[in-house]
Amino acid sequence: MKDIKIAILGMGTVGGGIYQLIEQEQKNIEHKDGIRLTVKKTLALSYAVDVPEEKKAKDIDEIVNDPEISIVAEVMGGQHPAKEFILKALEAGKTVVSANKDMISQNWPDLEAAAKRSGAGFYFEAAVGGGIPILRALNDSMQANSIREVYGIVNGTTNYILTKMDDEGRDFSDVLKEAQALGYAEANPESDVEGYDARYKLSILASMAFHARVPVDKIYCEGITKLTKADIAIGRELGYVVKLLAIGKKDADGSIEVRVHPTMIPKEHALANIKGSFNAIFIDGSAVGEMMWYGKGAGDFPTASALVSDMVYAVHNAGHPRYATFDNRYEADQVKFNNDWITEYFIRTDVQDKPGVLAKIAGIFGKHDVSIESVIQKGAKPGEESAPLILVTHKAHEQDLRDAVKEIQELEAVVGTVNCIRVEK
Amino acid sequence: MKDIKIAILGMGTVGGGIYQLIEQEQKNIEHKDGIRLTVKKTLALSYAVDVPEEKKAKDIDEIVNDPEISIVAEVMGGQHPAKEFILKALEAGKTVVSANKDMISQNWPDLEAAAKRSGAGFYFEAAVGGGIPILRALNDSMQANSIREVYGIVNGTTNYILTKMDDEGRDFSDVLKEAQALGYAEANPESDVEGYDARYKLSILASMAFHARVPVDKIYCEGITKLTKADIAIGRELGYVVKLLAIGKKDADGSIEVRVHPTMIPKEHALANIKGSFNAIFIDGSAVGEMMWYGKGAGDFPTASALVSDMVYAVHNAGHPRYATFDNRYEADQVKFNNDWITEYFIRTDVQDKPGVLAKIAGIFGKHDVSIESVIQKGAKPGEESAPLILVTHKAHEQDLRDAVKEIQELEAVVGTVNCIRVEK
Structure with missing residues (x-):
């Protein structure tokens, strides 16, 4: 003993x-x-x-x-x-x-x-x-794998809020207040709802998965505060569920992309069914293929x-401590980070209900090499001059998308904020 | 090096x-x-x-x-x-x-x-x-937990067959032949379809989870060969999916129940959505609560x-090998195995379409302390004398259920085999 x-x-x-x-x-x-x-x-x-x-x-x-x-x-x-x-x-x-x-x-x-x-x-x-024993698994069970992807739901508070918004058709600020009252969100919820907590976790997770140091400031981070119940409802109509995902990918050229943002995923995806304060983490390993861990991501016990x-x-392991990936790792300056990742986008805004607006917007996307997969345009309600416009793009470069959105936002016919949610399949 | x-x-x-x-x-x-x-x-x-x-x-x-x-x-x-x-x-x-x-x-x-x-x-x-690194997780990550349950889909071949039967409304023997032709099932499929492979795995899994030796012959085992497309279709109607589960539970009195059998689970349960040759294993630990691992359960890489x-x-770990649960374990003769577990049952048979049959069957169940939750009785098709009868029970003791089924099977009015599928929620 x-x-x-x-x-x-x-x-x-x-x-x-x-x-x-x-x-x-x-x-x-x-x-x-x-x-x-x-x-x-x-x-x-x-x-x-x-x-x-x-x-x-x-x-x-x-x-x-x-x-x-x-x-x-x-x-x-x-x-x-x-x-x-x-x-x-x-x-x-x-x-x-x-x-x-x-x-x-x-x-x-x-x-x-x-x-x-x-x-x-x-x-x-x-x-x-x-x-969830994910770090031990990465260290002690995946030695024969090159990890190509690690992604998942790593923040229970935001998942609780998004689940409520989805299930009950409620708005962010409303659900946040309730979550704070119930003790599921902190009085100062910034670290959770702005994605910072997920970003810290992704920094650790991606560093271990890719055996490379992935500093926090290399991770793109966007929280859930701008999501509306309309985004979630329209996403559902299109077959998607919105989750705050932490995503790490190692591309074929060895570069790493790391990002935390609200993400639309197909409603059949296993992550779409992770409810409330549970966490779930996927990896894609060269030998094991796809694997997922699911469990309670927080709480005392x-x-x-x-x-x-x-x-x-x-x-x-006393006397010969197992330092995770401490040894032989790639330092941050040896790692190429890819900030211009490729994904699909869901875009929602309000536009003036008059001829030629869609053509102008589609033209701007086209100029920036962003190709449109589908459009939902609903006529303005009686007495209103603007109507919602929803677009889903094909795969596009992040930078191209941002350039296009910036230009579209400045159009006179665009009266609402142009909201973008990345789509992962 | x-x-x-x-x-x-x-x-x-x-x-x-x-x-x-x-x-x-x-x-x-x-x-x-x-x-x-x-x-x-x-x-x-x-x-x-x-x-x-x-x-x-x-x-x-x-x-x-x-x-x-x-x-x-x-x-x-x-x-x-x-x-x-x-x-x-x-x-x-x-x-x-x-x-x-x-x-x-x-x-x-x-x-x-x-x-x-x-x-x-x-x-x-x-x-x-x-x-799936489940054994390492049990040994190296659950030390602060008493595991109350370990259960899951641990045989990919039968899960592939059941998924096909469900998705395509086909019968067991038909899908088995196709699986054999495609190399997903072996020429002699006995070990998979009779549940033996799942039983070997449960013996190892339960031994490690419960820190007690769980010999193969203590595990109740029933394969999927008697399942029909009707069982699966009616199960769906009632909100259930049929999966071959390996189930280990440690009861409050320390006794262990271990069983492998086709199981109806609610279609919202995470295991209901595990398709094809994937495996998924749940544990319920005293500190971590519910946790699941999902991944490829077989294949070369x-x-x-x-x-x-x-x-x-x-x-x-050379020089100080980590022997899993080898040390200090309870030997099989120190373990109480519970063969009279409590669960719910789905029962399907064919009965003569005449008055009083249901009353007689319900009476036998009542006599054996098995209480009926719901009944689906459909009239006989034109030209047929018998009609399907489907019953779902409340929680009952396995032995009571078996005694009742044996008696019901002998009724003259019961013309088909009485099929039982256990239901877990």
Whole structure:
């Protein structure tokens, strides 16, 4: 039996989940893995669960200077002081497990270097997909594959909002308010609804999948705040469901395209049926082909499950930590990022209901090499002068599409904002 | 760089897949994992791919006596001589990776003991779910979970047949013949269509999920050969899709129920939409909740992907092999198996079209504590004396249902076979 003492930094929902889960599963983990995990210290400003006073550390030094503690779980979130605390723990030779996608995705090289210097382990399965063991799978099960694509629904809050908008025909701001009231969205929802959280996760996921460093700022990011119930309803009519997808592709020439944006996918696609706060991640591997993982992407116990799993895994691999893709990876400056990807587009706007408008718009698209697959033009309602115009394009270059849209937006006959949603099949 | 020489036993589809995959991915695996895999020897009666003559071993001894070879991949299939060859390799201290669910599920204790004696590794990710890394996930990512359920579609051939029967309204024997002609089903399809292959896989899957030995002969097994297009069509009308499921449940009292049989599942269930030769496996874990893996369950490269992954994993864990659930497990005689599970039932038969028949049948069910949820009785077609009768029950005990069905089958008014399909929601 290996006796392992741990410390938890941050005792909110997830920290409380770790604390409870270790208590509940301690005997089972002893039985199955020969490891006795015990929480020796916690460090937090506030506590979601009851913790005996003697376990509450007064500062980070009390933890990093305790030779008995070999694993530190960081679930404070945010950049500071999480980064400083993790660096101190790693430098003291303590294995760190963390769920902090924000901080890890933006400081990975520094954290990696610190772990390597001391030989400590550093694992963060919980940072992507909550309880879904996607990072372990990429590291330990896909070694014989070149991953061509990794994409999916990695943010539960936006998926919950989009599911509600779709199921109940409601508008974004309306559903967001309800989600905030129910605790499914945060008081400041920016990180979720603007796609930032998904972008952090894609940075980690794509880095591991492609064995190349994919910095956050290389990822195109567009949130769901501009989506209307009309977009979703018309999408449905055309056979599509709108989801916020994180998409990573490695092209044949080795270049990488990475993007987070609302995406129309065929309603038969497995991702179209992922409802509420669930996450689902697809990969396309050269040997395994298409594969999907589905599960709870957040929440106290699913996330704590991944963190405790990292602890057990770290103990089994102590002395020869498995650093994910740390070694031999391509640094960001060796990677070619492709910002001019090719996809199809759904375009919706309002135009003056008079002759020649469609011809003018179609002409602009044509000039920019964007070819139209289908058009839905409805006459103006009585008493209104403008009418909705919906277009779906064939495959086109992103840059061409943007140039065309910019030009169309400036037409006098175009009275509404030109909304674009990318379509993936 | 670790230089690892391997041998492949069996050079059919999967053996050929391993051989090619190692050639294709050798540089990538060197780059990512610091391991150079080389196939030094092969042993086979026939070869699906070209292999230089000098690599062809004349017998197993040439392989087990070669000190350079540290990993043996067994993909011959069948019981003999696969078992003897694996035992020889393990006893010689060579790590074995295998896809042989049939043999492993029936000889696990012997193989495990041999591996432990020599300290060799023994991995078989490819035995369940092909390229889906479900066994690694159960071992290395679910340590903080007590698994309550594991179930899914684990046989691609029967799923292909059922998908065709459903999509095209065709009968079993008709679709089977086509599947055989196309190479999707074997000339002797027994192992697939009778559910034996799914049973081997469930034995491994349930053993790992529940950390208890689940022998093959403890698993109830019923194949798809008796399903008719009528069963599938009427199921659809009622909102169900028929799939061959492998189901393992751990009840609150610790007893385990394990069964393979055609199952009606609601058409909205994720498994209902798994088409053709794909596999999908659900777990319900105490911390992570519901989770699903989806991917190709068979085929040369998906299966070879799992085998090569096992090789890389074995090298990283050499000297301290991770034996899955070998240690501390509950032996079969310590496990209580529950054969009298509770579920709902779809029942279809033909009855004489005359008064009082339904009352008599309903009375027998009532006597055996089986309560009827819904009945579909259609009048006899002109010129026919019998008419189909379809019943769906509420939750009932398996044994009660069987007793009732036996009694009903003997009624004079019942002219057809009484077909039962279990319903899971």
